[in-house]
Amino acid sequence: MKERTNTLKAALQQGRPSIGLWCSLASALTTEIMAGSGAGWLLIDGEHSPNDLRSVIAQLQVIAAFPCEGAVRLPSDDSVLIKQFMDAGARSLMIPNVKTAEQARAIVSAMSYAPEGVRGFSVGHRANQFGRIADYHRNARANQLLAVQIECETGVANAREIAAVEGVDVLFVGPGDMSTNMNAMGNPNAGHVQQAIAAVHEAAVAAGKASGILAPVKADADRYLRDGFTMVAVGADLGLLARGSDNLVASFSA
Numbered sequence: 001m002k003e004r005t006n007t008l009k010a011a012l013q014q015g016r017p018s019i020g021l022w023c024s025l026a027s028a029l030t031t032e033i034m035a036g037s038g039a040g041w042l043l044i045d046g047e048h049s050p051n052d053l054r055s056v057i058a059q060l061q062v063i064a065a066f067p068c069e070g071a072v073r074l075p076s077d078d079s080v081l082i083k084q085f086m087d088a089g090a091r092s093l094m095i096p097n098v099k100t101a102e103q104a105r106a107i108v109s110a111m112s113y114a115p116e117g118v119r120g121f122s123v124g125h126r127a128n129q130f131g132r133i134a135d136y137h138r139n140a141r142a143n144q145l146l147a148v149q150i151e152c153e154t155g156v157a158n159a160r161e162i163a164a165v166e167g168v169d170v171l172f173v174g175p176g177d178m179s180t181n182m183n184a185m186g187n188p189n190a191g192h193v194q195q196a197i198a199a200v201h202e203a204a205v206a207a208g209k210a211s212g213i214l215a216p217v218k219a220d221a222d223r224y225l226r227d228g229f230t231m232v233a234v235g236a237d238l239g240l241l242a243r244g245s246d247n248l249v250a251s252f253s254a
């Protein structure tokens with residue numbers, strides 16, 4: 001058996017944009033609904049959502065039925081979590097709040113087997129189809145994707161060094177944390193925040209890497225895509241369901 005090609009990584013390496021959706025409901029059912037949307041990738045959020053290993057596995061399983069890459073955001077850069085979630089089949093990782101190149105190198109090391117890194121070895125797990133993918137351990141890095149989140153001014157200042165780290169594929173802006181950390185909570189379109197976001201994109205491009213962002217407002221997403229961001233999440237299950245139900249009920253109110 002061969003590992004399925006990471007089509008998200010292939011698209012980003014070729015400079016092609018890929019539209020994604022955020023999955024925050026920790027539900028295999030709602031994630032399965034989102035996977036059928038035609039999105040190129042889904043982000044299973046383990047930072048701000050009640051996801052755990054089992055709920056992430058269930059969501060990766062349903063996504064596998066679609067031409068869509070399941071990316072997983074871990075709650076931190078903890079190497080033990082990276083090992084556990086990668087063994088569970090999470091091969092496209094998003095790590096929040098990355099501030100330095102040293103931190104990025106440690107994350108890449110945690111994703112890599114020796115001699116390149118320190119990922120713990122297990123002969124069989126969901127990631128290698130329980131031992132059925134021949135040479136998984138030797139070839140695993142080829143299909144892995146690492147999106148590091150730049151979410152504060154320190155990360156912006158170090159963005160070029162972070163982007164240059166081998167193994168980092170995407171600089172992904174967290175607009176909510178970025179604006180909050182820049183004293184513009186709830187306003188990622190503030191001028192100084194937009195300058196910081198542009199600097200992150202420029203740092204990624206300078207290193208030949210991709211840039212990404214979550215932009216649930218269409219006008220913002222269109223602008224970022226025009227500006228050259230290629231890993232762009234354009235909505236979230238939580239927002240679609242909450243706002244959609246609110247607006248539907250309100251439409252019948254007297």
Ligand SMILES: O=C(O)C(=O)C[C@H](O)[C@@H](O)CO
Nearest residue numbers: 048151174175176177178214
């Ligand atoms: O900082 C951000 O914005 C993100 O990283 C995305 C949010 O965490 C996501 O949960 C949507 O609110």
